């Protein structure tokens with residue numbers, strides 16, 4: 001009799017959880033701050049309309065995972081292109097993104113404002129936005145920055161893997177000890193025109209400078225927690241607290257190597273050999289992308305498996321440290337060479353995070369904030385600061 005009662009109690013609890021999950025998923029806005037797909041439009045003719053068994057984003061899988069809005073990243077890593085190609089490459093990638101969104105107008109629309117994102121989401125379409133990864137892409141010109149804003153770019157990461165004339169990168173030479181005077185001017189101009197300041201990739205001191213000089217909250221578009229995984233690309237609690245105190249949001253990176261130190265160590269140890277093997281393929285024309293992906297997979301398999309529960313641990317840590325108002329998602333999908341955690345292979349898997357947050361005891365309101373509303377809030381606040389001058 002006792003066992004029967006317990007069993008029916010468990011069934012009722014499971015059914016209630018299922019109801020709650022269905023209710024949340026019905027209209028949740030899932031908004032990812034950093035996905036790098038656009039380079040594939042340019043390099044491989046990758047089409048968003050088709051379902052793929054490789055890479056991490058296309059429209060069918062966005063629909064499956066209820067991913068409603070994406071900040072697409074435009075980038076040209078300083079070491080991959082000569083300086084005279086940085087700006088053209090960013091523009092070509094942005095143009096390809098606009099073309100791809102227009103080609104899928106029945107499913108997707110380009111968003112310029114927070115209100116656009118809300119409206120597009122309500123119309124059951126997917127919202128696409130653009131962002132720039134690295135101040136080196138604007139050729140040291142605030143005029144170019146303004147032109148990018150006009151073309152729809154809504155955040156810029158101040159530096160990428162290398163330091164530039166605006167800011168020190170956390171992985172580059174420490175030239176300015178934070179932001180340069182020109183970097184502070186850049187921050188003021190971004191505030192004025194309504195572009196979010198992204199502090200992923202930049203040195204801890206540069207983050208503190210950016211937060212101090214910005215009138216709007218900042219985001220870390222794709223950064224994980226150094227307290228959970230002590231590796232160079234992650235953010236320490238002290239920096240996370242500074243960002244949160246001024247209303248900012250830390251969007252957690254899904255890269256398996258950034259989530260767990262043991263995985264990073266294997267990744268780091270093999271990276272030069274992997275890149276050398278890839279270079280042997282990419283030196284030849286036409287490019288054999290399938291071969292490149294096979295090499296990436298081979299090296300990924302050498303890394304210890306990182307479960308999606310570890311990703312949830314990063315989210316939970318930031319939420320516990322600074323509150324659920326200051327954590328979001330910045331998967332870095334299509335920028336992590338396939339190194340996604342087990343159970344989070346691509347954008348079709350976001351519902352796993354909703355379930356995970358439910359199990360960790362988060363309220364419906366907090367789940368909605370973490371999955372997208374916090375990022376949308378900073379976008380809106382950035383627009384408001386721009387109007388206030």
Ligand SMILES: [Zn+2]
Pocket residue numbers: 133201222335
């Ligand atoms: Zn990045």
